[in-house]
Amino acid sequence: MSFANLYFIFLFLPVVTILYYWFKKYRLFILIISSQLFYFYEGLDALVFLNLAILISYYAKKNIKLSLIFLFSTLFFFKYSFHLSTLFDFKILNFFSLKIDLKNTTVFAGLSFYTFQLAGYLLEKKKDLSLKELFLFTSFFPQIVAGPIIKKKLFVDNLKNMEKGGGEDKKNGYRQLFFVEYLPKFLLFFSYGLFYKIVCADILSIFSENYSTYIEQASTNNDNINIYIFIFYAFAYGFRIYFDFAGYSLMAIGIGYLFNFKLPKNFDEPYKKLSIKDFWRHWHITLSMWFRDHIFNFIKKKYSFIFAILVTFLLSGIWHGAGWGFVYWGLYHGILYLIYNYFEKRITQWNYYIKLFLLNILVMLSWPFFDLGFDLYVYSIFNLELNFSSFYFPINKYFSYLFITFIFLIVYFFDEKKVIYKETIISKKNYFSLMLSSPYIIASLFVLSISLIEISKTFIYFRF
Numbered sequence: 001m002s003f004a005n006l007y008f009i010f011l012f013l014p015v016v017t018i019l020y021y022w023f024k025k026y027r028l029f030i031l032i033i034s035s036q037l038f039y040f041y042e043g044l045d046a047l048v049f050l051n052l053a054i055l056i057s058y059y060a061k062k063n064i065k066l067s068l069i070f071l072f073s074t075l076f077f078f079k080y081s082f083h084l085s086t087l088f089d090f091k092i093l094n095f096f097s098l099k100i101d102l103k104n105t106t107v108f109a110g111l112s113f114y115t116f117q118l119a120g121y122l123l124e125k126k127k128d129l130s131l132k133e134l135f136l137f138t139s140f141f142p143q144i145v146a147g148p149i150i151k152k153k154l155f156v157d158n159l160k161n162m163e164k165g166g167g168e169d170k171k172n173g174y175r176q177l178f179f180v181e182y183l184p185k186f187l188l189f190f191s192y193g194l195f196y197k198i199v200c201a202d203i204l205s206i207f208s209e210n211y212s213t214y215i216e217q218a219s220t221n222n223d224n225i226n227i228y229i230f231i232f233y234a235f236a237y238g239f240r241i242y243f244d245f246a247g248y249s250l251m252a253i254g255i256g257y258l259f260n261f262k263l264p265k266n267f268d269e270p271y272k273k274l275s276i277k278d279f280w281r282h283w284h285i286t287l288s289m290w291f292r293d294h295i296f297n298f299i300k301k302k303y304s305f306i307f308a309i310l311v312t313f314l315l316s317g318i319w320h321g322a323g324w325g326f327v328y329w330g331l332y333h334g335i336l337y338l339i340y341n342y343f344e345k346r347i348t349q350w351n352y353y354i355k356l357f358l359l360n361i362l363v364m365l366s367w368p369f370f371d372l373g374f375d376l377y378v379y380s381i382f383n384l385e386l387n388f389s390s391f392y393f394p395i396n397k398y399f400s401y402l403f404i405t406f407i408f409l410i411v412y413f414f415d416e417k418k419v420i421y422k423e424t425i426i427s428k429k430n431y432f433s434l435m436l437s438s439p440y441i442i443a444s445l446f447v448l449s450i451s452l453i454e455i456s457k458t459f460i461y462f463r464f
Contacts, residue, residue, distance in 0.1 A: 003252075035135075072115065137155050146459060148264050197248065198456050202452075204239050211233035267283065269411075272411075287316075309334050310331065314331055
């Protein structure tokens with residue numbers, strides 16, 4: 001189920017919230033059951049694998065290697081079964097009437113997330129969670145699909161927060177806390193997140209999908225590709241994935257606030273950074289930290305820094321999806337990281353705008369690996385032509401100009417993220433921040449997003 005769904009916003013979420021506050025003694029079970037129902041929308045088979053992963057991780061905790069093998073082999077099977085089927089003959093799977101069509105196997109939404117969440121839990125040498133706690137830790141519905149990935153300590157702290165002010169204290173009871181703190185935070189984060197997703201990311205998808213279709217048709221007809229369209233496509237897709245994931249992250253944090261469940265910031269204006277190092281410290285923050293803690297640090301102890309970086313980014317690419325495009329995307333970023341690390345002292349002395357421009361160009365040129373794949377991307381690069389006369393906008397050009405300008409302002413100039421996370425002082429002197437935090441602006445963003453919800457598409461990270 002998607003957050004950008006009318007049934008979720010006006011039925012599922014209100015019902016769960018009411019039950020959560022009405023039945024104080026059963027809050028944990030209400031969140032577990034609601035999370036199970038939320039994920040059941042993905043399919044019964046997806047729910048079965050989720051619960052099987054939780055049970056194996058719980059009962060095989062003493063045999064960590066066995067649990068990790070099950071988790072990652074399951075992830076590998078569903079991500080790469082189609083590609084494996086093109087290399088090997090799997091007719092043997094029909095033995096005992098076990099008919100499995102590997103070419104039609106799909107990746108369940110959230111599979112990558114809960115695999116890493118459980119793997120991180122198994123590798124932490126701290127007190128184990130109870131079975132019911134592990135169920136919620138793994139399947140909490142605001143984060144089950146695309147994170148953020150959290151550690152056991154933060155989860156335990158959140159469990160304690162859930163019981164805070166349980167209604168006995170009249171001054172700090174849940175009723176007052178809900179209306180004064182939790183609900184306003186939810187509306188702030190969720191409204192901005194929904195706006196990012198629908199008004200920004202999903203309109204950008206019209207541009208990126210139209211141009212990717214143009215590139216595919218040019219490849220099929222063995223035609224040249226307009227370099228201006230290709231560049232615009234790369235930026236449109238790069239901005240689309242930016243707003244898509246930023247929107248999900250904000251909505252997840254907002255939903256967590258409804259239950260006094262604090263989720264960490266997972267996305268922090270990465271396109272404003274000046275180096276590939278800073279970019280990866282602020283893009284999918286919890287995933288980057290997971291790779292650093294469990295992959296990079298482990299490899300670095302046994303091998304060299306260079307080898308550790310290349311393997312870490314290669315595995316990051318493989319995690320994102322199946323296909324050579326993801327492999328080369330990972331290697332591309334690993335090599336960029338190493339080049340920057342070698343020339344870091346010189347690069348830091350460069351002009352601010354040169355560093356910003358260079359980082360954005362290099363990052364934007366990596367995203368087509370995700371969308372086009374390796375072969376089509378390579379064809380595009382070697383068949384570019386300068387021909388501005390054939391450039392076009394898939395939407396009315398005047399609207400396109402205004403919309404693109406608006407996107408650039410949000411990404412590079414507006415500070416609404418600092419207002420959302422309360423990282424700036426909101427006062428009458430700072431009129432812009434005051435306006436962005438206004439209930440009228442928040443309500444307007446929510447209403448505008450809801451009015452356009454029919455154009456909403458599946459979150460890009462659901463595929464990863």
